[in-house]
Amino acid sequence: MTLELRERISLRPYNTLGVEACARWFAEARDDRDVFAADQAASHLGLPVMALGGGSNLLLTRDVEALVLHVCSSGVRVLSDDGEQVLIEAEAGEVWHPFVMQTLQMGLAGLENLSLIPGTVGAAPVQNIGAYGVEFSNVCAGLTALDRNSGRLHDFTPGECEFAYRDSRFKHEPGRWLILRVRFSLQRTFHSRLEYGPLRQRLAMQGIERPTPLDVSQAICAIRSEKLPDPKVLGNAGSFFKNPVVSVAEAGRLSREHPGLMAYPQVDGRVKLAAGWLIERAGWKGFREGDAGVHQMQALVLVNHGQATGSQLLRLAKLIEADIVERFGIHLEMEPILV
Template identity: 55%
Template sequence: MSLSIQEQVSLRSYNTLAIDVAARFFVAVQSLEQLQAALAWAEQREIAVLLLGGGSNLVLTADLNALVIHLQLRGIQVLSEDADFAQVEVQAGENWHDFVQWSLAQGLSGLENLSLIPGNVGAAPVQNIGAYGAELKDHLDSVLVLDRYTGQIQRLSNEQCQFAYRDSLFKRESGRRVILSVIFKLPKHAALQLDYGHLRSYLAEQQVQQPTAQDVSRAVCAIRAEKLPDPKQLANAGSFFKNPVISAEHAQQLQENYPNIVSFAQADGQVKLAAGWLIEHAGWKGVRQGDAGVHTKQALVLVNYGGASGQQILELAGQIQADIKQRFAVELEIEPNVITG
């Protein structure tokens, strides 16, 4: 099979942080056969591989001595449906937000709280993306993968994906499995989640008394657009830090010192803190160091004003982590995947 493999390709337009590093080799694949051929090409030459989708959750720190495979697998198919649910298979290269909007247009719900999250469908299970009280795992049935160790195609159930907060089997065993498609089980009768963030108050302000899933999606889009920069306008990788989870005792101590701290009780007795509140309270919101900065409206987002390198973004992140640890005794974990070359 003929592959159009290019050399020394800039990845600036392939990652939402707009980090300008070069891939030694680059190829776009639109089919499973092309993907298998690209992987074989790299294996024969003993060249490392980086699989790239929408590039929305990456920090690239150096030129890559690797074959970068840009996954462009496309297609959405309803596998089965009954009066209550539809099982839908979505190829990895489909844009996530476009798929959410497609599902809503079909009268399906469950993904409305995840509207406007950047990136492609194939990357969503890696991070177990989540927002406004919902997570991908809530409506994921299974994932079709190519196991690079065995060469076999497997369908992994929700349980086998080992989902956790911004974590999964795919993240813990990075590079082993190529996500080909994701199968969702989406309800036809909405059970809306409105009690996280400003959703309920926003809908009330808009005088939406009996919201639909589409109303929730529109509200999420409006709230995100107000607080989060569009990567096409200001380069960023979305939320840069995970919300830390701490013990109830530690949380109680912090609440005594900081009565306005934003926290959420967890089912296991622990407490999740809002990383954005910690960073903003520490004075980092709007800080800029060269072309690397903290967004002026959302302290959880680090941005590239034009010429920042991945290393400069990480240096700023490291300063924030050290300050938060010193002030609050809380460890902040970086959410995007850091690629060192």
């Protein structure tokens, strides 16, 4: 089948914030051939390609003058299995949570803490998704991407991806790399990661002393469903700001000035602050201006109550950022990708 190019398509159904923006051109890629065809079509049109997965980490503030390529490829395969370590490859369009569940049902550990994160496998490396003490980079065994500069496929090692906290090289080279498939190194033996207090407490409440990966996944799904608004009900992109990482001296100054400051020492000797705590302390929780707002229960989550535009959400984000600088001297950084 040839690639179907559609002109001027509304992206509202394709982003979890539910904001309106129009794609100049739009196509769906089900396999590598579609991706190569889209790459060529975009070159003929003189436009960039913007890969789109589940649209759960995007803030669209205007129409997108690009060929928006909705990556819908599917397929999961075992590349090797030595009885303990299993190398799995998944196509970029696989939806993340069902893929996680598939690996757990195969008896493999490694992805349980990343349960219920929206989006696709292909987008996971872009911001090095993370939750409950685990990051994508902890299980990444490499990936294959099309380089739009050379028209060639490139196999990345994890090191070449330059992963950092909610960051990778793909975030800094927008439009260059189209990720086609991702490889994961998973284990049969389970080494639980239960540093996160509420997770330990929930398992303890259930009387589970030695949890299986599935127990951990279920506990995390339950906590996440209580804590985060469902984008199908209330438009949002999850955490809107990264947690700022500061020096020990700065964290010390802040906790003297602001008793109760939530701060977590990091392995590199610095300290991660809870951005949600700063925003809540500054009084933004539940704030609403028109349809752009801050969630009632979770200050880190900006929400679209209905008809908010991307620009209105961005304006609100900028007001919050400026206020946090003024009150705490801390610069917040947005987590979703600004288009």
